Amino acid sequence: MAEIVLKDVCKVFEKDQYAVSNFSLHIRDGEFIVFVGPSGCGKSTTLRMIAGLEEITSGELWIGDRLCNYAEPGERDLSMVFQNYALYPQMSVYDNMAFSLSIRKVPKQEIRQRVHETAEMLGISNLLSRRPAALSGGQKQRVAIGSAILRKPKAFLMDEPLSNLDAKLRTHMRVELASLHHKLGTTTIYVTHDQTEAMTLADRIVVMKAGYIQQVATPVELYNRPTNLFVAGFIGSPSMNFLRGKVKKAGDGAAFLTEGGQVLPLPAALGKTLWPQYDNRTLVLGIRPEDLYAFPARNDRLYAAVQGTVTACESLGHEAILHLETSDGELAARVEPGHGAVEDRSATLFLDMENAHFFDGETEQNILYQWRNDA
Numbered sequence: 001m002a003e004i005v006l007k008d009v010c011k012v013f014e015k016d017q018y019a020v021s022n023f024s025l026h027i028r029d030g031e032f033i034v035f036v037g038p039s040g041c042g043k044s045t046t047l048r049m050i051a052g053l054e055e056i057t058s059g060e061l062w063i064g065d066r067l068c069n070y071a072e073p074g075e076r077d078l079s080m081v082f083q084n085y086a087l088y089p090q091m092s093v094y095d096n097m098a099f100s101l102s103i104r105k106v107p108k109q110e111i112r113q114r115v116h117e118t119a120e121m122l123g124i125s126n127l128l129s130r131r132p133a134a135l136s137g138g139q140k141q142r143v144a145i146g147s148a149i150l151r152k153p154k155a156f157l158m159d160e161p162l163s164n165l166d167a168k169l170r171t172h173m174r175v176e177l178a179s180l181h182h183k184l185g186t187t188t189i190y191v192t193h194d195q196t197e198a199m200t201l202a203d204r205i206v207v208m209k210a211g212y213i214q215q216v217a218t219p220v221e222l223y224n225r226p227t228n229l230f231v232a233g234f235i236g237s238p239s240m241n242f243l244r245g246k247v248k249k250a251g252d253g254a255a256f257l258t259e260g261g262q263v264l265p266l267p268a269a270l271g272k273t274l275w276p277q278y279d280n281r282t283l284v285l286g287i288r289p290e291d292l293y294a295f296p297a298r299n300d301r302l303y304a305a306v307q308g309t310v311t312a313c314e315s316l317g318h319e320a321i322l323h324l325e326t327s328d329g330e331l332a333a334r335v336e337p338g339h340g341a342v343e344d345r346s347a348t349l350f351l352d353m354e355n356a357h358f359f360d361g362e363t364e365q366n367i368l369y370q371w372r373n374d375a
């Protein structure tokens with residue numbers, strides 16, 4: 001097991017086209033790190049540079065106490081698991097799993113013990129004599145993960161390992177991966193474009209966009225204190241709602257006047273923070289679907305009422321997602337089943353303003369919270 005440290009790592013494929021820029025990260029021994037971001041943001045390239053499958057243009061990569069920029073992939077002692085399983089079709093499951101150990105000349109007896117132990121842990125002991133063609137997608141992926149595990153590497157690198165599985169199996173394997181990490185405690189770097197996978201698996205999440213790290217934080221921190229508009233919109237489902245507008249003085253305090261002409265009162269402390277400092281600057285108010293209510297239930301909270309037309313009402317049984325078309329665009333609200341809203345009719349939603357986020361309309365930075373990369 002090992003720490004992995006990246007210092008200002010860059011990757012240029014074609015002249016002046018940065019696929020990854022100034023990537024700095026200190027991964028702790030045993031940590032489960034997830035790289036998340038939209039397609040093309042540089043997740044796989046970063047992982048492949050760590051694996052040694054892609055040359056590092058500039059910067060430093062440390063694995064343990066060794067500078068590894070120029071180390072061969074085999075010398076780095078890392079196991080990689082890909083989206084498309086990479087099993088040898090002509091070999092049995094047993095031989096697939098044993099392969100990496102046999103080429104390292106590990107004694108046969110020890111190989112047998114490690115294959116059986118790992119197969120047991122992954123619930124695939126009964127499949128050892130089968131060929132990959134006779135396995136389901138989930139079983140193939142388990143074999144691929146098994147092969148990675150039994151090498152006992154310094155770290156696991158996984159690139160969208162669950163993307164080829166159907167939704168139910170993906171959830172199941174996600175839980176298995178989490179408990180496996182719990183058992184083995186091996187440093188893991190996991191790449192996904194799926195924010196739910198990132199949130200449920202990670203000790204810390206690295207959010208990337210266009211080759212740049214946006215924020216590194218625990219799932220809870222990321223959810224509660226997104227450093228900019230991109231992170232705020234990317235993490236959470238349904239996404240955070242955004243309303244553009246300006247802060248204005250209102251009576252003794254301040255209010256947020258939206259571009260759609262709605263006046264949303266601000267709690268006293270928040271009003272003091274924003275006004276007059278941000279007077280006349282365009283801001284974006286962000287509010288998560290669960291902070292919109294069908295009824296203003298608590299009298300110790302300040303709610304701002306927003307009116308609109310219900311465009312859709314998705315019932316999930318234990319909750320419903322309401323979509324409300326307002327003068328500021330569509331808002332999504334996660335409400336309790338007895339919400340009373342009816343499609344195509346008008347409705348009022350109540351925003352819990354204590355939980356609102358505010359972003360600078362130009363820089364898109366969170367103005368109440370700034371994250372710094374101290375890696």
Ligand SMILES: Nc1ncnc2c1ncn2[C@@H]1O[C@H](COP(=O)(O)OP(=O)(O)O)[C@@H](O)[C@H]1O
Pocket residue numbers: 013014019037038039040041042043044045046
């Ligand atoms: N071998 C390559 N040659 C040229 N450009 C590449 C190559 N691999 C990736 N890229 C580019 O680098 C950027 C990041 O790609 P990638 O790391 O695969 O993104 P992600 O895994 O986040 O979807 C993209 O713009 C992609 O087109």
Ligand SMILES: [Mg+2]
Pocket residue numbers: 043044045
């Ligand atoms: Mg990728």
